Amino acid sequence: MWISSTATVTADDLAQRIDAVLQQSFAAAQVAPGPVSSDAEFCRRVTLDLAGRIPTVDELAKFLSDPDPQRRSVLADRLLDSPEHSQRMADLFHVMLMERRGDHPEWTVFLRTSFAQQKPWDQLVREILDPQESPEQIRGAAWFITRRLEKVGQQETDYPGLTRDIGRLFLGCDLQCAQCHDHLTISDYRQIEFQGLYTVYRNTSIRTDVKFPAVAEKPLTRKTDFMSVFDKQPLLVGPRVPFGIEHEIPQFESGQEFAVAPDRAKNFPGVPKFRGLRLIAESLPSAANRRFAENLANRLWFVMFGAGLVNPLDQLHDDNPATHPELLAAVADAVTAAGFRIRPVLRQIVLSQAYQRSSLGAAAGAVPYQYGQEKRLSAEQLLASVLTACGTGGPAATADAPAEAEQKRAEAFVKAFGNIPGEPELEFSPSLKAALFVLNDPLMQEQIQPGGGNLSERLLQNGDDIAVADELYRAVLSRAPAAEEVRFVCEYLGQRREHRQQAIGNLVWGLLASTEFCLNH
Amino acid sequence: MLQSTCQSDQHQFSRRRWLGTAAAGAAAVALPVFDPAVHAAALQRSAKQVLFIWLDGGISQLESWDPKPNTEFGGPFRAIPTSVPGIHVSELLPQTAQQMQHLAIVRSLCTQDNAHSSGVDRIQRGDPKDRGVVYPYFGSAVTKLLGPNASGLPPYVWIKPLSGGFMHKDAGFLGPQYGSLAFGDGKPPQNLLQHANVSDQSLQERMEIRAFADRQYARGRPAASTEANGFVYSMGLELMQRRQLFDESTFAPADVQRYGTHDLGRHMLLAKRMLEAGVQFVKVNSYGWDTHGDNFNGSWSLVRRFDQPFAALISDLAASGLLDQVLVIAMSEFGRTPRVNGHLGRDHWPEAWSLCMAGAGVRRGIAVGSTSDKGTWVTSQPYDIGHMFHTWFSALGINSRETAWDNQGQPLPIAHEDCHPVTELLS
Numbered sequence: 001m002w003i004s005s006t007a008t009v010t011a012d013d014l015a016q017r018i019d020a021v022l023q024q025s026f027a028a029a030q031v032a033p034g035p036v037s038s039d040a041e042f043c044r045r046v047t048l049d050l051a052g053r054i055p056t057v058d059e060l061a062k063f064l065s066d067p068d069p070q071r072r073s074v075l076a077d078r079l080l081d082s083p084e085h086s087q088r089m090a091d092l093f094h095v096m097l098m099e100r101r102g103d104h105p106e107w108t109v110f111l112r113t114s115f116a117q118q119k120p121w122d123q124l125v126r127e128i129l130d131p132q133e134s135p136e137q138i139r140g141a142a143w144f145i146t147r148r149l150e151k152v153g154q155q156e157t158d159y160p161g162l163t164r165d166i167g168r169l170f171l172g173c174d175l176q177c178a179q180c181h182d183h184l185t186i187s188d189y190r191q192i193e194f195q196g197l198y199t200v201y202r203n204t205s206i207r208t209d210v211k212f213p214a215v216a217e218k219p220l221t222r223k224t225d226f227m228s229v230f231d232k233q234p235l236l237v238g239p240r241v242p243f244g245i246e247h248e249i250p251q252f253e254s255g256q257e258f259a260v261a262p263d264r265a266k267n268f269p270g271v272p273k274f275r276g277l278r279l280i281a282e283s284l285p286s287a288a289n290r291r292f293a294e295n296l297a298n299r300l301w302f303v304m305f306g307a308g309l310v311n312p313l314d315q316l317h318d319d320n321p322a323t324h325p326e327l328l329a330a331v332a333d334a335v336t337a338a339g340f341r342i343r344p345v346l347r348q349i350v351l352s353q354a355y356q357r358s359s360l361g362a363a364a365g366a367v368p369y370q371y372g373q374e375k376r377l378s379a380e381q382l383l384a385s386v387l388t389a390c391g392t393g394g395p396a397a398t399a400d401a402p403a404e405a406e407q408k409r410a411e412a413f414v415k416a417f418g419n420i421p422g423e424p425e426l427e428f429s430p431s432l433k434a435a436l437f438v439l440n441d442p443l444m445q446e447q448i449q450p451g452g453g454n455l456s457e458r459l460l461q462n463g464d465d466i467a468v469a470d471e472l473y474r475a476v477l478s479r480a481p482a483a484e485e486v487r488f489v490c491e492y493l494g495q496r497r498e499h500r501q502q503a504i505g506n507l508v509w510g511l512l513a514s515t516e517f518c519l520n521h
Numbered sequence: 522m523l524q525s526t527c528q529s530d531q532h533q534f535s536r537r538r539w540l541g542t543a544a545a546g547a548a549a550v551a552l553p554v555f556d557p558a559v560h561a562a563a564l565q566r567s568a569k570q571v572l573f574i575w576l577d578g579g580i581s582q583l584e585s586w587d588p589k590p591n592t593e594f595g596g597p598f599r600a601i602p603t604s605v606p607g608i609h610v611s612e613l614l615p616q617t618a619q620q621m622q623h624l625a626i627v628r629s630l631c632t633q634d635n636a637h638s639s640g641v642d643r644i645q646r647g648d649p650k651d652r653g654v655v656y657p658y659f660g661s662a663v664t665k666l667l668g669p670n671a672s673g674l675p676p677y678v679w680i681k682p683l684s685g686g687f688m689h690k691d692a693g694f695l696g697p698q699y700g701s702l703a704f705g706d707g708k709p710p711q712n713l714l715q716h717a718n719v720s721d722q723s724l725q726e727r728m729e730i731r732a733f734a735d736r737q738y739a740r741g742r743p744a745a746s747t748e749a750n751g752f753v754y755s756m757g758l759e760l761m762q763r764r765q766l767f768d769e770s771t772f773a774p775a776d777v778q779r780y781g782t783h784d785l786g787r788h789m790l791l792a793k794r795m796l797e798a799g800v801q802f803v804k805v806n807s808y809g810w811d812t813h814g815d816n817f818n819g820s821w822s823l824v825r826r827f828d829q830p831f832a833a834l835i836s837d838l839a840a841s842g843l844l845d846q847v848l849v850i851a852m853s854e855f856g857r858t859p860r861v862n863g864h865l866g867r868d869h870w871p872e873a874w875s876l877c878m879a880g881a882g883v884r885r886g887i888a889v890g891s892t893s894d895k896g897t898w899v900t901s902q903p904y905d906i907g908h909m910f911h912t913w914f915s916a917l918g919i920n921s922r923e924t925a926w927d928n929q930g931q932p933l934p935i936a937h938e939d940c941h942p943v944t945e946l947l948s
Contacts, residue, residue, distance in 0.1 A: 430749045432710075439757050485737060492726075515734075
């Protein structure tokens with residue numbers, strides 16, 4: 001675990017702190033940091049990161065013509081305060097926490113209301129770890145656990161998998177290997193870290209008496225027996241947060257275990273007096289648990305920079321130090337100082353020079369953070385960006401049965417661009433499946449078909465090929481075209497006067513399928 | 522103007538770079554320093570192909586490759602002579618018996634796992650030493666090690682009943698791009714059909730505009746992302762243009778009759794077309810081999826349904842000469858118990874079982890290894906799946922002792938380090 005720096009970092013000076021630490025690492029490597037991003041590059045990057053889509057042509061134009069020297073922080077603040085930011089955070093954390101195990105409307109409500117209210121991360125995690133039936137807008141939090149308790153085919157309920165995910169996602173510790181023995185190469189990961197959590201989760205099940213996701217908990221009456229597969233010494237552990245203190249299990253007389261008695265007629269499982277879920281929820285997400293803060297710090301860093309300070313994200317331990325230990329400490333301090341509110345931390349990261357550096361000019365072998373990094377776009381970001389680029393995200397999409405059609409479209413994008421269930425989405429990994437979707441799926445062709453004032457229609461109505469090139473590049477790639485790109489477009493259109501509609505469609509498609517569009521860079 | 526923007530050699534180069542070295546999973550093969558002789562060997566190697574027939578659930582060795590007629594556990598079926606004097610197989614393999622001159626049988630497999638759920642993985646990953654990493658399945662490993670060939674088709678295709686799609690699980694630490702493209706019930710993946718509004722000309726132009734945009738983007742940036750993106754689009758286009766490959770209506774009726782109209786027959790015929798088209802690794806799955814009950818009626822229908830297309834395929838590959846470069850393997854996750862249970866079935870038996878292989882660098886017309894009179898135990902040197910992996914890699918021209926995976930800096934053997942190639946199986 002990293003010792004916190006002597007001068008505690010507050011959320012407010014995190015940006016400076018980040019740049020000071022990186023400056024030292026550049027000096028040590030005897031390199032100069034790369035140039036600052038252009039305004040267009042910054043506008044696209046920050047809009048994708050904070051609002052989950054590329055900027056519209058108008059938003060970009062407004063930003064580029066803004067004379068305010070503070071326009072970057074003004075833009076960041078405007079984006080952070082927008083409803084789209086809450087949506088983006090809900091999407092982002094949905095993908096991070098559920099890893100494409102599907103979706104549930106109550107879970108969506110929980111995430112959206114949580115981020116709209118700027119709910120602190122510790123509170124949000126408490127609500128996930130010990131889900132309550134009311135109020136209604138947070139009860140969907142239970143789906144994190146119930147989805148993982150669902151049986152797959154003939155297999156047993158995957159309690160170890162649920163236990164593992166609690167460690168991975170909230171503490172950055174993949175305790176999988178510690179299920180059967182102390183980790184062989186990671187001295188921090190002992191078998192007791194896994195088994196203490198497992199004691200709680202193997203005692204849970206999905207409630208069947210209510211329609212919404214809800215977790216049932218049996219009375220916990222005794223410790224878990226376990227032994228290492230190596231030395232076979234029998235051991236015992238009660239409920240325990242990894243790296244924390246074990247809780248004693250109080251003994252009740254038979255029949256006295258319940259605070260609310262079960263009701264068999266209604267399939268109501270009852271509520272035990274002593275609840276492991278509550279114990280974990282009270283002690284895991286707290287400022288006293290440094291790993292909890294470090295995990296959030298590392299994951300937010302990953303979101304904004306495309307790589308964690310500690311990689312893999314779920315291998316936080318002493319033998320796997322951060323690339324920049326002082327940065328991990330600084331961000332974790334800032335997260336704690338901000339009371340686990342995410343927005344002020346993201347704001348500081350955006351204001352750092354590190355975040356605002358250009359990705360242009362990066363060569364293999366560059367020092368980390370010397371240049372801006374390429375980041376994978378999620379299926380949600382891609383869909384929102386395609387709709388923004390093509391100008392069909394607004395009223396045109398709300399024809400008949402809009403909600404249903406939109407839902408189908410969103411599912412198709414997740415299917416094409418998402419990873420398989422249970423696999424985190426980390427790096428850019430183009431796939432044949434996604435390429436065939438972009439090549440042939442009617443949902444993509446619809447976007448290119450001129451109509452409803454969309455991009456293709458606007459370009460088609462514009463007789464000036466230079467202006468077409470300009471609008472095309474600004475709409476799809478959020479920048480002005482370079483001279484050779486204008487030339488390319490003009491020559492192409494010039495050769496296809498009789499097939500102008502197809503030619504315009506081909507240009508829009510070609511840029512939508514480009515690597516530049518598919519990445520945040 | 523556009524003609525000059527999209528030269529096919531650039532695509533070839535990009536594809537080679539991507540598959541060879543620019544893998545997102547950071548797993549790359551340690552290739553020796555450039556040497557013309559080695560280079561020529563590598564090219565020859567990439568012409569190698571594999572057909573991997575997986576009989577899921579466990580084919581009974583006693584009702585196929587290692588019959589023990591007239592013994593306590595032998596069951597009702599006879600052994601029949603084959604085209605190779607001295608080698609006998611079960612009478613349920615009458616057509617395959619006539620192809621024995623091309624085949625190599627291994628009767629001395631002794632492996633570690635008798636559960637399906639873990640055994641399938643274990644066998645297809647070569648049961649490496651547990652180092653806390655997920656090894657690739659044989660198909661992912663081979664396509665990675667051989668590198669791309671000239672076909673432009675997906676390197677790893679899986680033909681199976683039921684659902685299809687993009688299957689990443691097989692790839693293990695090599696990363697999802699080494700997964701398989703599964704043809705569920707032999708059908709090609711979604712979105713393979715060109716959209717009605719898009720002409721061939723438009724499609725071509727779209728690809729050229731996309732390539733132009735990527736070249737612009739790649740200026741002043743590392744090439745990995747644009748190469749990876751370009752690669753999947755070229756492959757998508759290649760698949761679209763060759764979709765008649767998967768169209769069963771174009772199969773010759775005589776072939777359909779020879780291979781059989783059942784699933785396995787149709788899928789094996791499709792596999793033959795894919796191999797002829799240059800797909801590097803084709804896996805064909807057949808399910809339902811777990812004959813815990815009524816093993817003998819079950820085997821009577823299952824083994825004969827395998828016999829027909831397998832014999833047809835071996836005969837076709839031999840006739841066309843393709844067998845010289847295609848390694849064929851037919852196997853399961855384990856064999857079945859010699860002892861017959863109370864339901865006239867046979868249970869799981871990893872202790873002594875068999876497989877069949879042919880082609881590429883495999884010796885032809887041999888049966889290697891032996892089991893006890895009742896078929897219970899291996900009486901010759903037992904071979905684990907690690908020995909088979911070494912042997913198969915060798916048959917494909919890959920030095921299994923000296924080649925290592927590079928898993929993010931961690932060198933890992935491509936086959937179990939306690940095993941070795943079985944020289945008597947190699948020509």
